[in-house]
Amino acid sequence: MNRRQVLAAAFAVGMMAAASPAIADKSNPDTLRVALLPDENASTLIQNAQPLKEYLQVALGKDIEIVVTTDYSSMIEAMRFGRIEVAYFGPFSYVLAKTKAAEIEPFAVGVEKGKPNYQSILLANAEGPVKELKDVEGRPFAFGDQASTSSHLAPRAHLARNGLIGETHYKVVHLGKHDAVARAVAAGQVPAGALSEQIYRTLVEGGKIDPSKVRQLALSDPIPNYPMTMQGYLAPELKDAIKKAILELNDPEILKLFRVEGFAPATDKDYDVLRDMAKVLDLNIAKM
Template identity: 65%
Template sequence: MNRRTLLAALPIVAMPGLALAQARDPRRLRVALLPDENASTLIQNAQPLKAHLERVLSREIELVVTTDYSSMIEAMRFGRIEVAYFGPFSYVLAKSRAPGIEPFAVGIERGSPTYQSVIVATADGPVKALGDVRGRPFGFGDQASTSSHLIPRALLLTRAQLKGGDDYRPVHLGTHDAVARAVQNGQVPAGALSKAILDVLFERGTVDRAKVVEITLSDPIPNYPMVMQGNLADPLKAAIRDAFLNLRDPAVLGAFRVQGFAPTTDAAYDILRETARVLELDLGRMRG
């Protein structure tokens, strides 16, 4: 069999890199939103973002909300999305599987590129302090979530010497809003989520302030990064970067719960890799 015949006989699935290489300057960009809330709500709130990107990039924009963090990581890994708004830890997991992806912008809140995790409890429930979590179920979001899993898990370990599985029962509920509702309804006596998301849920009336109490806040966490495929054409990468760094429209920024974006690099997320090491997590084996 000569070389030309051999190449023709190879199945397409055996050459994923070829498809990616030919899509360096696509006319349609798939932009993934972190699935930390209800998908329809995320898509609806991001319509101003879609219009903004279509205008400044002169390309068709498809908004994507995957079923969970793991599927979003895999979509980025295999080139099924070009741009993604990752959680900090889900980005670290994605980077461990797809070294070529590039973080380029980070959300700014109250003048800082950081946010916080909050541990909450049912207002009339048995948990009044971190130590009260011992022997009880505790609500986390997705396993790859920063503020709804990694950071609160570290808080329970370092501040209350509570190890998941030994001292309390981890219950993964998927999204931040699911954690807040489960705590509100007493399905779990305590749980953790992003403080920014909790505030939005209070403002919307999705969660009753009278039924959920805040137990403790984490130290500042590097905020959610915008990430792009590293194999995109350089002019397109520059245009995408500028589209976010120059963004000033509150209607568009509202989809991200931030006041603006600033440049960032991979090194900004080393603190999360260190946290994972303290928790003895194997990034290579974590679901995602």
């Protein structure tokens, strides 16, 4: 072996040695970043997630950082580029994330009232012009984030199945968060809108929305509940530990954060129903 070959071999060995710790850290990091869906105020979510943080630190023996991104798209990008390891996605935002980062793995789904699914609620202002679904035509209709399942995809598909196509039969308005939709409808700022029924009930129970100010127009078809996901490149033993910690979670205070009574196993196939909804709306998921 000549001098040039020796130097090349030494350089290659050095590069491998330098890269190994980074690879190890990525698959089994000292700190796990756990992202929660930004469907409400970030500071409130982080504060309410402290019991979850403490539980996971004990269960996994790692530091836990709770992350709340600015919106659904930034959460998808954070997962795509490895800036978070575990994420509690909305069903449709998970489907979108999966198209951009195929290695993402859903492993648990929230169960509420014995079911791993929920619905969107379509609301109208109680004193406004929308008395039933057909009255949406020719008027604004408020959705949350574009990547939201229960505040965009499912109710928009429900409207489409009832002959109401966005931007053809009504004006599409995006307000970002579920609570913003409920407040805007209750205040009469928009005549109608849609959000997660679970979040709506929580807002009513918390005194943040006066139910007398709105009327229920419809409920969407059942939607598979929010999936808990993780990066596929994590070490197998770490993935098993994360899955076990979530599936065995039974602390009512922590479960309240997710608006569920427990978690059940989940797979990617469970979310094919959302891909079908996207087809109804002629949405190209890969380009969203």
